[in-house]
Amino acid sequence: MKIPHTCNLLVVVFLSLIIQAGLAQVHTAASSAPSDVAFLIADDLEAQLSVDERSIFQKAEVLYPGLFGNASEFRTIQGYTYKFYAAQNTYIGMRDNLVYVLGGPFGNAIVNQGTVATTLAFLTNVENTRLSAVFDPVFANAWQKQIGNLQAEGTGLVSRILADDITGDAHQRFIVRLRSGQTLLVAHNIDLAPRVPSLKVGDEVAFYGEYEWSAEGGVMHWTHHDPDGKHIAGWIKYKGVTYQ
Numbered sequence: 001m002k003i004p005h006t007c008n009l010l011v012v013v014f015l016s017l018i019i020q021a022g023l024a025q026v027h028t029a030a031s032s033a034p035s036d037v038a039f040l041i042a043d044d045l046e047a048q049l050s051v052d053e054r055s056i057f058q059k060a061e062v063l064y065p066g067l068f069g070n071a072s073e074f075r076t077i078q079g080y081t082y083k084f085y086a087a088q089n090t091y092i093g094m095r096d097n098l099v100y101v102l103g104g105p106f107g108n109a110i111v112n113q114g115t116v117a118t119t120l121a122f123l124t125n126v127e128n129t130r131l132s133a134v135f136d137p138v139f140a141n142a143w144q145k146q147i148g149n150l151q152a153e154g155t156g157l158v159s160r161i162l163a164d165d166i167t168g169d170a171h172q173r174f175i176v177r178l179r180s181g182q183t184l185l186v187a188h189n190i191d192l193a194p195r196v197p198s199l200k201v202g203d204e205v206a207f208y209g210e211y212e213w214s215a216e217g218g219v220m221h222w223t224h225h226d227p228d229g230k231h232i233a234g235w236i237k238y239k240g241v242t243y244q
Contacts, residue, residue, distance in 0.1 A: 045074035045081055052120050053094060057083060059123040060092055063130075067104065068092055128181035136178045139211065139218065143182060146213045151232055152220075153208040154178060158201050164190070171221075174199060176207070183217040188236055193224035194243045196236055209234030 046054065061068045072084040080100075082093025090104035099113040113119050129140070138152050156176030162185075165171040169191040177183050186207060188196065196205070209223035210232075223234040225244050235244035 045076055049074075049081065050116070052116050053081075056094070056099060056116065056120055056123060057092055059120075059127060063123060063126055124181075136180045136182060139178060139182055139184070140180060142211055143213060143218055148212045150211040151209070152211045153206070154184070154220075155204065155206045156184065158199060158203045158205060159183065161199060161201060172196060176205060184211075185214070185216070185219045186223065186236070187219060187221045188243070189221070189224045192227065193236075196238050196243050199238065203238070206237040207235070 057071075061071060067088055067090055068083075068085050070085060070087045072086065075082055075084070078095075080093045080095040082091050084091055085104075088104045090106065091100075091102040093100055093102075094116065097116050099116060099119040101111045101113060102108070129144070136154060138150075139154060141147070142150050142152070154176075156178045158174050159177040160175040162173040162175065165173055165187065169189050171187040172190045172195050173185065173187050175183055175185055186205075199205070207220055207223055209220045212219045212221065222231060223236050223244070225233040233244060235242050237243075
C-alpha cells in the first residue's frame with residue numbers, strides 16, 4: 001500500500017464489502033449507513049476478536065489519529081469485522097487472519113495489509129521507535145541513522161543469555177532490552193575484564209561502552225578497561241558491582 005506522503009509509513013487494515021454490489025457503491029453506502037444496508041452491530045464483537053486483533057485497532061488509533069480517529073463501534077458484514085472512522089472516512093477491518101484498509105487517503109480500492117501477525121509487528125515497531133526517541137534518544141538516534149563508534153551509557157533488562165564467543169578474545173554475550181523496546185547485544189571481553197556472574201533473564205544491568213550499529217538494534221562492546229590506555233574505559237554494573 002502507498003501511504004500519503006505525510007505519513008510515509010505502512011499502516012493497517014480493512015473491509016472487502018459486497019463485491020457484486022460494487023466497491024464504490026458499498027463504500028458510499030457504508031459512510032451514510034442507510035437502512036437498506038444490513039450491518040450487524042453486536043455488543044460482543046470486540047470480545048470475539050483475539051488479543052492481537054484488538055491490539056491492531058488500538059495501536060492504529062493511537063499511532064495514526066489523523067487516519068483513524070473517532071471510531072465507530074465494531075461492526076461486521078460478510079465475515080469482516082471492522083470499524084468506520086467517520087472524520088477521515090476510513091475503515092480498519094479484518095477477516096480470515098488478514099488485515100485491510102479502505103477509504104480516505106487510501107482511496108476506494110481495498111488494500112490488503114498482510115496477516116494479523118505482520119501488521120501487529122509493524123505497528124509495534126513504529127510504537128517502539130517512537131518510544132525510543134523519548135526513553136533512549138541516544139540509542140534510538142544511533143540506530144535510526146546507522147551510527148557506530150559511539151560512546152554511550154544505558155540501562156536495560158537482560159532478555160536472553162547467549163553462549164560465549166571464543167573466537168579471538170573471549171566475550172560474554174547477552175541481550176538487553178531498553179525501556180523503549182530496542183534491543184542491544186552486549187559483547188563483554190572476559191579476557192580483559194571479569195565475567196558478570198550469575199546473570200539471569202530479567203536482571204537489570206547498566207553499561208557503558210562503544211555502540212556499533214546492527215539491523216537488530218546494535219552491539220555494545222569495549223565494556224572494559226584498555227590495558228594500553230588508548231581507548232576510553234567502559235564497564236558493566238550489576239547488583240552494585242562494576243566489571244571492567
